[in-house]
Amino acid sequence: PLIVLGHPETAAAKFVRERGIGVTAPYQTAAFLAAVDQVTRPAENLAMRRRALALAARFTDVGAAAWICQSLAR
DSSP, X not given: OXXXXXXXXXXXXXXXXXXXXXXXXXXXXHHHHHHHHHHTSHHHHHHHHHHHHHHHGGGOOTTHHHHHHHHHHO
């Protein structure tokens, strides 16, 4: 689970929120502590981890080196 600090409309904030893999919080102590509380709740933590695992294959670099070499060779 991720906590993105800052404005909720940044690309990073939207990324974690839309995918359900984290939360956002403004640069305020109370908001940060609330975000930590949320992502450390066992059920929410597990749900976020499961969603992240399901997405992981979409963000891998496996095969990227071969693709680059083949592209350069062409």
